[in-house]
Amino acid sequence: MGELARTDGLRLPGRAIVDGAAVEPRATFDNVSPRDGGILGQVARCGAADVDRAVASARAAFEDGRWREQPYRAKKQVLHKLADLIETHLEELATLESLDMGKPIADARAFDIPASANSFRYYAEALDKLYGEVGPHHPDRISWVVHEPLGVIGCIVPWNFPLNMAAWKVAPALAMGNSVVLKPAEQSPMTAIRLGELALEAGLPPGVLNVVPGYGEEAGQALGRHMDVDMLAFTGSGSVGGLLMRYAGKSNLKRVSLELGGKSPQIVFADCPDMEAAAQAAAWGIFFNQGEVCTAASRLLVENGIKAEFVARVVAIAKAIVPGDPLDPDTRFGAMVSEEQMTGVLRRIQRAEADGAKLLLGGQRVREESGGFFVTPTVFDDVDPASALAQQEVFGPVLGAIGFDTTEEAFRLANQTVYGLAAGVWTADVTRAHRAARAIRSGLVWINGWDACDITMPFGGFRQSGFGRDRSMHALEKYADLKAITITLGPQK
Numbered sequence: 001m002g003e004l005a006r007t008d009g010l011r012l013p014g015r016a017i018v019d020g021a022a023v024e025p026r027a028t029f030d031n032v033s034p035r036d037g038g039i040l041g042q043v044a045r046c047g048a049a050d051v052d053r054a055v056a057s058a059r060a061a062f063e064d065g066r067w068r069e070q071p072y073r074a075k076k077q078v079l080h081k082l083a084d085l086i087e088t089h090l091e092e093l094a095t096l097e098s099l100d101m102g103k104p105i106a107d108a109r110a111f112d113i114p115a116s117a118n119s120f121r122y123y124a125e126a127l128d129k130l131y132g133e134v135g136p137h138h139p140d141r142i143s144w145v146v147h148e149p150l151g152v153i154g155c156i157v158p159w160n161f162p163l164n165m166a167a168w169k170v171a172p173a174l175a176m177g178n179s180v181v182l183k184p185a186e187q188s189p190m191t192a193i194r195l196g197e198l199a200l201e202a203g204l205p206p207g208v209l210n211v212v213p214g215y216g217e218e219a220g221q222a223l224g225r226h227m228d229v230d231m232l233a234f235t236g237s238g239s240v241g242g243l244l245m246r247y248a249g250k251s252n253l254k255r256v257s258l259e260l261g262g263k264s265p266q267i268v269f270a271d272c273p274d275m276e277a278a279a280q281a282a283a284w285g286i287f288f289n290q291g292e293v294c295t296a297a298s299r300l301l302v303e304n305g306i307k308a309e310f311v312a313r314v315v316a317i318a319k320a321i322v323p324g325d326p327l328d329p330d331t332r333f334g335a336m337v338s339e340e341q342m343t344g345v346l347r348r349i350q351r352a353e354a355d356g357a358k359l360l361l362g363g364q365r366v367r368e369e370s371g372g373f374f375v376t377p378t379v380f381d382d383v384d385p386a387s388a389l390a391q392q393e394v395f396g397p398v399l400g401a402i403g404f405d406t407t408e409e410a411f412r413l414a415n416q417t418v419y420g421l422a423a424g425v426w427t428a429d430v431t432r433a434h435r436a437a438r439a440i441r442s443g444l445v446w447i448n449g450w451d452a453c454d455i456t457m458p459f460g461g462f463r464q465s466g467f468g469r470d471r472s473m474h475a476l477e478k479y480a481d482l483k484a485i486t487i488t489l490g491p492q493k
């Protein structure tokens with residue numbers, strides 16, 4: 001056990017940020033830590049009136065151009081400064097993230113916080129590299145196409161990567177010149193609030209980034225139904241994604257982008273060039289972040305000839321992944337985000353057993369004496385491809401292995417869910433790798449690797465994994481509209 005991250009003197013943010021200032025809350029809710037089930041503090045429970053104020057302030061900021069009309073260079077400086085501040089506050093933000101969400105502090109330090117800073121850096125650099133177009137030559141007209149910011153963007157984010165999911169949306173939305181109202185998940189609001197504070201410190205004008213913590217059905221719904229929000233950028237579950245489309249349809253037809261769940265396959269062929277790397281990827285592809293990852297490789301499809309040996313390797317790796325105190329720097333696997341999430345995962349494990357899957361490892365709650373919400377890494381074999389475990393997202397540390405005999409069968413199984421977010425393929429055959437990449441209907445395909453993620457590459461899903469892309473230059477376009485401008489030339493004088 002290492003030295004626990006220090007929490008003495010740590011300020012636990014809980015107030016909404018509206019129009020450049022922290023707001024005294026009208027109501028609050030308990031912020032529970034998954035680490036020990038204790039109450040960390042009170043967080044503003046924003047309702048429709050608070051969302052109204054936040055949207056009005058975002059609208060005013062957009063209309064008067066205090067941010068949108070600043071020169072590229074000035075916008076760049078602010079976003080870079082924000083990235084600097086995120087890096088300077090790395091330890092504070094990582095500790096808040098770990099306390100709030102239950103993730104290992106080592107991951108928050110090495111991944112979540114640096115990746116969030118990197119999003120702001122990337123879009124700071126990208127904002128003057130999105131060119132318009134000049135229309136085809138016409139003797140009497142000149143036409144061109146420009147990108148215009150949309151206006152007020154409502155960003156609604158989940159709890160699994162609280163700061164990074166916010167950064168994936170807020171950074172490109174601001175870089176395009178929009179104003180933002182950010183609604184963090186009720187399970188993990190603290191780093192989003194700090195982001196709002198740090199943005200002001202970096203010089204972002206008041207009202208350009210507002211943060212409204214609160215419950216989904218209250219603050220989230222109010223944002224979704226608001227008549228003056230131009231777009232909702234959402235990451236979360238398919239059921240809430242569907243609600244947002246309904247809210248949009250019943251209000252002002254605001255546009256919606258959805259990053260939803262997945263049931264991602266990791267496909268291992270017998271000619272896999274590096275079995276140990278594939279086994280590590282199969283284990284960490286599902287157990288990283290306690291399996292609370294939208295791209296989690298929850299289905300392990302293995303060619304039958306090597307299945308027994310390969311699954312045994314994965315189980316051996318998983319055995320060594322022991323749930324621990326998220327604040328301990330040696331912990332690689334922390335707590336489930338909430339009691340509700342833990343109970344849901346345990347219920348799905350029971351259902352998988354009842355459906356006939358063979359439990360090879362885990363399946364229990366542990367560290368109960370801590371008061372925290374810990375579930376062991378869990379591995380099932382002989383999973384029926386039509387069963388709930390193979391079809392529905394668990395969003396927890398549960399892996400299900402399925403065998404296949406032919407390449408066609410592997411591709412068919414890979415596509416046999418309603419989702420299409422990510423897929424891994426392990427093979428030494430370049431032709432098969434190419435065919436797999438085209439045959440698998442998902443937004444991300446990784447060959448001989450897993451989670452080869454980078455801010456430069458678009459991220460998002462096919463089918464019920466959603467639509468719209470985070471990351472890359474494509475995310476900038478998502479927060480813009482195209483305007484076609486034409487000048488009709490007068491007669492030659």
Ligand code: NAD
Nearest residue numbers: 157158159184185216217220221236237240259260261294
């Ligand atoms: P969720 O859908 O329950 O909540 C997401 C956000 O929506 C939260 O901020 C929540 O408060 C809000 N919300 C809930 N009800 C709402 C309503 N009626 N109106 C408006 N907003 C509402 O999801 P979750 O449990 O926080 O996150 C887990 C899900 O997110 C999983 O399905 C996971 O796969 C998905 N996810 C997807 C990606 C991706 O990029 N594709 C990334 C991370 C997580």
